[in-house]
Amino acid sequence: MKNYFLYLLFLILSISVNSQELKKVNFDSKFRKENQGKSKTVIHEVKELLHIMIAITELGLGNDDMVNQDSEYYKDLIKHFEPYKNEPIILKYDSLIKANPVNYIFLTGNAISYNFKGNKLVKDKNYLFPAQSVSSHTKITENLITKYKKDIEDFANKSKFRKFYKNSTKYYSKIIDDFDTQANIQQQWNWLENNFETKVNNYVIMTSPLIGGLNYTTNYDDNNFNQIFLVIPTISEDKKLSETEKIINNTRPIFTEIDHNYTVVLATKYEAELNEALKIRDTWVNTKQYGTEFYPNAKRVFDEYMTWSLYVIYISDIFKNDQKAFNYVYNDVNEAMTKRGFPKTKEFTDKLIELRKKNPKKNIEELYPELIEWCKTQ
Structure with missing residues (x-):
């Protein structure tokens, strides 16, 4: 089942807006004004409830890839909520996810379409039906939170969820503060928009202590307002690492998600040129490595190289003249990408660094033509 969920992770990355879908969001003037140019990290109350409900399903209890089980928080919630694991709504959710793992996304992803008002769930004014599809062939037309609204309310009341959530406020605040100090999405955002013409209006990190190996990025557009929405695990804490190394490690999963938007x-603009430049697939991809099949064309392969090599450039800019920081991220990226089946990572990164040094007044976007020409010679 774990491998199936890792495969699902690839599918999640394909989430996109489809014109035939129902309206996902409503970014009214008030919302746009309050969120323009801002980023925030949120542990959403109803979404956390859904994560907890899934965590105590039979599938959730046995899957530490889907549910992060390595924390005191997890132990506390199991003690509090496991007595309710045989409630009808928990058994229903267990059957839904067993039948199709993408229902994990449809349940947790649509939780933000509701908020608590007392013991009742009320519809959110801005997030109407945000999670409707995972890839082009898996869609729903009914919000599963709406469908099971009464059952969710009953479970929350019976299990005293809102009291548990309130008592965890201090822990949640620490998680949010860690994102600010260890990842600094605003800094990443500013750097990317200085190097690319693409502009984004707003970023949201939606996290949970229970998110395991399933993380994804999607975006919502409404009324000329573009929001990038990241669903990712909490900041990791490795006491063996220096503070700089912690920042590098915790920034990477965020940066290598959001930079895809740029x-x-x-x-896409240079797709024809990339088809020619990377036409010998075996040069760029170790096709024997599991996972590389999810990058089936030159555009996807090049973009993955660019995403990770760009992270090396970002860290070298943030930690200027810090050779240890540069060496750490450089070696980390080269090792990780090579293991994933991208054997030209070191050469690609070296070329991008070289082009940047030769053209200090150009932004990254302006380096694409020369970088693609180099790819043709490999």
């Missing part, structure tokens, strides 16, 4: 625009 790099993919250029990969």
Whole structure:
């Protein structure tokens, strides 16, 4: 089942807006004004309830990839909520996810379409039906939170969820503060928009202590307002690492998600050139490595190289003249990407660094043509 969930992770990355879908969001003037140019990290109350409900399903209890089970928080919630694991709504959710794992996304992803008002769930004014599809062939037309609204309310009341959530406020605040100090999404956002023409209005990190190996990025557009929405695990804490190394490690999963919103625009623009430059697939991809099949064309392959190599450039800019920081991220990226089946990572990164040094007044977007020409010679 774990491998199936890792495969699902690839599918999640394909989430996109489809014109035939129902309206997902409503970014009214008040919402746009309050969120323009801002980023925030949220542990959403109803979404956390859904994560907890899934955590105590039979599937959730046995899957530490889907549910992060390595924390005191997890132990506390199991003690509090496991007595309710045989409630009808928990058994229903267990059957839904067993039948189709993407229902995990449809349940947790649509939780933000409701908020608590007392013991009742009331519809959110801005997030109407946000999670409707995972890839082009898996769609729903009914919000599963709406469908099971009464059952969710009954479970929350019976299990005293709102009291548990309130008592965890201090822990949640620490998680949010860690994102600010260890990842600094605003800094990443500013750097990317200085290097690319693409502009984004707003970023939201939606996290939970229970998110395991399933994380994804999607975006919502409404009324000329573009919001990038990241669903990712909490900041990791490795006491063996220096503070700089912790920042590098915790920034990477965020940066290599959000920079796709900028790099993919250029990969699409130069798709014809990339088909020629990367036409010998075996040069760029170790096709024997599991996972590389999810990058089936030159555009996807190039964009993955660019995403990770760009992270090396970002860290070298943030930690200027810090050779230890540069060496750490450089070696980490090269090792990780090579293991994933991208054997030209070191050469690609070296070329991008070289081009940047030769053209200090150019932004990254302006380096694409010369970088693609280099790819043709490999």
